[in-house]
Amino acid sequence: MRIEFFGVRGTAPTAPRRGSVYGGHTPCALVRTSAGTDFIVDAGTGLVSLAKSPAFSRRTSLRILHILLTHFHFDHVSGLPFFPEIFRAGADLRFYSSGPAAALRRRLEEFMTGPYFPVEFKATPSRKSFGRVGRRPASVGGAKVSSHPLHHPQGCAAFRIEENGRSVVFATDTEHGPGGADEGLAAFARGTDALIYDATFTPAEYAAGRKGWGHSTWAAGVELARAAGAARLVLSHFNPDHSDAKLGRLEDAARRRFPRSLFAREGLILRLER
Template identity: 50%
Template structure:
């Protein structure tokens, strides 16, 4: 199972040059199973380049994709109108979230409806279907996907994707529970090869007026990674006001508590094994 990051910025995209190493696109990651099934986590602006790459790399036959939403805040959906596979007549896109399928369909329809976008969602040529991932989880091909609720305004969920004993957990929009590790999330992430975690604020920023905003810190990520016994912690969902230098500093500080910590960045690709990702993940911090 492979994980590749296409957008790692929270809240809104940034285009300034100091963002160039980490990248300025909002959340999108692609997980590819051993059999080649593609699971996309969130449709932030990073999904535009992912869509182009999927089309460029397609083999013969329909392009089949699963697009899984953690929630529907703008930073996680704003790339969808520009996702080129939606325009292919021979693409089959299965949409997943923790919500009722009809609600999800309605949200996406409004996002791409008049007067916000010229091509209505339900008129895009790709074949589309809508599904719910509930507490019991689902199996798609060789991959098992389960969900865990997070502490976030209007709700968000973490997803765990697991294949052949290797697991990645995405927990990108969540607020710490006061004075203790989020035990429900620690249990959910238990033994994962990779935990992708919300590092929006520094601990200093968090206690200076950012409580209740629904986001977390590298410090909570490091404590959670330790409690859950994951192999690697990947910090992500970075603050648009943080420079590359600040972001690389977050991982350095986190390594004081949880040594196997790195920063997500656009283009970072990890091959997951039951014991963690390949060394390519750690190379990110030396670059």
């Protein structure tokens, strides 16, 4: 399994200076299984650069794309109208969320429509289907995919993708509980090879008035990774106000507590080999 990150910024895209270490696009990652199935997790502005990436553009003959949407906040869907595959007649786009398929379809149609965008989602030529990924693992493209509800305003789903003895868990937008690690999420992420987790706030910012905002910290991520027995912790969904220098310091702090942790960045590729 190979995971490539195209957007790791939360809330709003930033306009990074040239050479930004972490990048400014909002969440989007490409998960390619060892069998060659492509999953896109979230359709933030990083989706625009995913479409131009070598890993993706070499695969234009590949028709089927499985697109998992954690939720519908702007930072997780705003790349969708700018994704060229939507406009390609040969593309077979299979969208999933943790809710009913009809609601997923309706939300995307309501999001990509006039007067917000000049082309209607439902009028685009790609083939589209809509499905639900529930808590019980379902077979999607030869992988097992499941979801778990997170603590986030209006809801958000964590997704777990397992294939060929390897797994990844995306928990992009969530708030830890007052007692530390979220036990339900730890159980969902048990033994995963890569736990991708919300590090929007520093612990100090969180304590100073950000409780209840539905986001977490790198330190809570460390607690969760330990509770889950995750092999690796990948922190993400960075605050648009956090500079590269600040994120670098936070990354060092996370590594001191949990050596197998890193901060995601645009262009980061994780290979989970057997």
